[in-house]
Amino acid sequence: MRKRIGERTLLFRSEPRVRSAAAIAAKNEGEGAFSGMFDTVLEDDKFGEDSFEKAECRMFRTAALLACQKAGLELSDIHAMLAGDLLNQLITANYAARDLGIPFLGLYGACSTMAESLLLGGVLSDGGYCSPVLCCASSHFSTAERQYRYPLEMGTTAPPTAQRTVTGAGALLLSTQDVPLPVFSHVALTAATIGRVVDLGITDMNNMGAAMAPACCDTILAHLSDTGSDISDYDLVVSGDLGTFGSEMLLDLAKKYGLDLIGRYLDCGASIYLPEQGFSCGGSGAGCSAVVLAAELLNRIERGDVNRMLFLATGALMSPTSGMQGESIPGIAHAVVLERRD
Amino acid sequence: MRKRIGERTLLFRSEPRVRSAAAIAAKNEGEGAFSGMFDTVLEDDKFGEDSFEKAECRMFRTAALLACQKAGLELSDIHAMLAGDLLNQLITANYAARDLGIPFLGLYGACSTMAESLLLGGVLSDGGYCSPVLCCASSHFSTAERQYRYPLEMGTTAPPTAQRTVTGAGALLLSTQDVPLPVFSHVALTAATIGRVVDLGITDMNNMGAAMAPACCDTILAHLSDTGSDISDYDLVVSGDLGTFGSEMLLDLAKKYGLDLIGRYLDCGASIYLPEQGFSCGGSGAGCSAVVLAAELLNRIERGDVNRMLFLATGALMSPTSGMQGESIPGIAHAVVLERRD
Secondary structure, three states: OOOEEOOOEEEOOOOOEEEEEEEEEOHHHHOOOOOOOOOEEOOOOOOOOOOHHHHHHHHHHHHHHHHHHHOOOOHHHOOEEEEEOOOHHHHHHHHHHHHHOOOEEEEOOHHHHHHHHHHHHHHHHHOOOOOOEEEEEEEOHHHHHHHHOOOHHHOOOOOOOOOEEOOEEEEEEEEOOOOOOOOOOOEEEEEEEOOOOEOOOOOOOOOHHHHHHHHHHHHHHHHHHHHOOOHHHOOEEEEOOOHHHHHHHHHHHHHHOOOOOOOOEEEHHHHOOOHHHOOOOOEEOHHHHHHHHHHHHHHHHHHOOOOEEEEEEEEEOOOHHHHHOOOOOOEEEEEEEEEEOO | OOOEEOOOEEEOOOOOEEEEEEEEEOHHHHOOOOOOOOOEEOOOOOOOOOOHHHHHHHHHHHHHHHHHHHOOOOHHHOOEEEEEOOOHHHHHHHHHHHHHOOOEEEEOOHHHHHHHHHHHHHHHHHOOOOOOEEEEEEEOHHHHHHHHOOOHHHOOOOOOOOOEEOOEEEEEEEEOOOOOOOOOOOEEEEEEEOOOOEOOOOOOOOOHHHHHHHHHHHHHHHHHHHHOOOHHHOOEEEEOOOHHHHHHHHHHHHHHOOOOOOOOEEEHHHHOOOHHHOOOOOEEOHHHHHHHHHHHHHHHHHHOOOOEEEEEEEEEOOOHHHHHOOOOOOEEEEEEEEEEOO
16 A cells, blocks of 8 residues: 655555643743643743753653653653754753653754654654654743844844744654553544745745745645645644734635635644734744644544644744845745544 | 564664765865765865855755766655754755755754664655655854854864864665666665663763763664674674764773674774874764765675674764753764665
């Protein structure tokens, strides 16, 4: 049986299941649209550590461990962790992997990390190489601000198109076998589409949604073409963190290609905060789609509210250095299909 | 048939072949121990570009394209590229992937990238998901110096344990099917062992070999235990860039566990330069093991000088930020087995 169809789509015939998940977030996220859905909401952004970077690492480690424990597994049961974050040299995931002591494969896909880790986790588990696997991603407002923009102490005002980096870590446990305490019994990973880097020449670092929307559209089109599906075959199409501007751009772009996403579309970034919180462009960051998926979307599938979801996480692949050298912002989107199975 | 044995080792039963490879390096590397083996040796480190970062990207892109062309393939034949580099946000691999326009999965494993990409490339091709795949890694002395240490213009003197970051990019084309123009006909990828993050508390950023040697030893021991092999089953055990100090440390560590590596061991970093070049601690960087493998080691297998090689690439997973926050340097080593097949 073919495991690859079309140009870029992989089929997971054994349909590995998401057996459990954990999501940790900070106060703003905890008070947002998915209030009450997180496993832990931080009281303060430093999570008892002496730096924001160490706090992010602790958040990541805690989410990974929790996903494992909720399923009734020990860390030693985990065959591999596939994970990444936004920090230079991936220090969040690397130091967390050190503390967890499990086999580890570091990924860098910026905010596309959650989908990239599920894609490769799907290959490893469906292929019979590693199962269970942990797929994780995180971001932290305060570590990202000082690395990508300005130190918080400067009190810089955010421009109107800027999204807020989500402080959060999400972890999903994927397995082809049963686990002692499954949190989910009906969430299967059935396919994935690998992203290509797409760059339409956007150079505004405060409008990353616009830089990522074309990549997102490209992957949706490739996925539908590869699988011979219609957009109406999906109850829900999810993008990671296009934000309000980027989401509008995606809807417009999709429409040009004859795809009507309205009524079946959710952007994690545009959905995570409530309007009254004042983060009008929404959230961003590798942790954004990770926590929305882990805390909310998997439940919608488990309950049967959603039967087939195309989950895309989108990454903006520039660096401050490439920006200063005049480069535009390339984007990528990887997709996975999550389906309800009895 | 089992695809995973022991704790961390994956078996590639279909034995995907390395069909071609390309290696690009700079003048120092071109005049070193593997002189005459590279596809291209840069005349100047900027490779006709206006920044070192763009030069590294061009080098990466050229190597990837060349590996593809040498095999008689078009870029559109490539199912996926798995790749990474040392720069923040992986800008070398990301911008190269944009220019190449092929499906792309970004990896961060610092100097362990070449082995991580072969490991995941092995899973994708052996599993029937993607074939051919390109596995690539690069580094550049001048981009790494200014990112990790000091701007070159400062003229800082390197401490005695410091290795020199190799300016080079390597690309391997892996496929389960025949290709029109195979460069290699006898090099099979038969197994891989996933690394764990190991940290013995080393904090000297100028002695990364010492920080990585324990991870390397850990993965060798896991590989032998998982596969029930003896070290004498391997003609050659290769480490990526432990350098002269780190290599000695590995030999000592291995000896403590009853493994005698002497006579069957090569460190790419310690081997790439000639003594008279004055880089006494050897080379380092994600490109180091990539170009030595692509330019030299694959030929040894093809010719039959080596029948079974355990190739380990080792990564130091800290960042300047984690160092400033008092963290020690965690290391990781992934391993792949390359064997001669008729």
